[in-house]
Amino acid sequence: MEETIDLRELFKIIKRKIWMIVLIGLIFGIVSGVVSVFFITPMYQSSTTLIVNKENSNSETQLSNSDDINYVQKLAYTYSEIITSRAVLGKTISQLGLDISYKKLASCVTVTNITNTQIIKVDVLYKDPKTAREICDTIPAVFDKEIQRIMKVSGVEVIDKAIVSSSPVKPNKIKNVILASAFGVLLGICIAIVQSLMDTKIKTSSDIKEHLDIPVLGIIPKQK
Known part of the structure; x- marks a missing residue:
């Protein structure tokens, strides 16, 4: 006979096994807290925003029409890859004299193009807050020189400089x-549900009616 559990029976199972359910929840919570505090390295984030320039004949930034704006926005995506x-x-x-590989640093840097703008946001996630800020401040300076060398165009200007993070963003x-x-x-x-489904013992008169389909003639009371 196929085993089924209705909502009422489900609540009864949870009520009977509430101690086990709460205990497992506490164990998982405590283990997670211990791992987060003692085994996961805290990571700090610093951010900076850059604005992409378009150089005209007078070496001034002028966005006079939609073509100029579209051009600069597309240029921002190219710059993001170069960063x-x-x-x-x-x-x-x-x-900075960092003891880190290029691939490792690249995994710590996230570059985001702000939609429909010429602004680029650079986020640096690192284990030391001061180093995270130094990396975040150094990248725009290095990038500005490299972009002028590579593409022969004006570089970028920093809108917001990075600051030292006072608290880690990871782990939460x-x-x-x-x-x-x-x-x-x-x-x-x-x-608790699996244990209930696997328990085939007859415990009550209703179990006899349900599983054996025979009438109950009488019940012998439990002796004290």
Whole structure:
């Protein structure tokens, strides 16, 4: 006979196994907290924003029509790729004397083009807040020289300089503990349901009627 559980029975199972469900949730939450505090390296983020220039014959930035604006916006996407190139990040590593490979630094740098603007946002995620700011400030300076050498055009101007982050952005300890605890509770509920489905013992008169389909003539009371 196929085993099925209605909503009422599900609540009964959860109520009977509530101690186990809560315990599993607590264990997962505690383990997540310990891992977040002692085993995951905190990461700090610094950000800077750049504006792309279009050089005219007078070496001044003028965006007089939609063609100029579209041109500069497309140029911003090209610049974004160059920012994370070996030419830029390699010189950034050299100038700051960082003990890190180009690939590792590239994985720490995120470049975003602000939609429908000529603005580029550069985010640097690093384990040391001061180094994160130094990288974030050095990249635009190196990039400005490289872009003029590579493309023979005017460079970029910094809108907002990077600042030292006062607190890490990763790991988010509270979020990790909440998610791990919720997962533990769901896991506990699943275990309780599986245990109930696998338990074939006859415990009550209703179990006899349901599973054996025979009438109950009488019940012997449990002796105290």
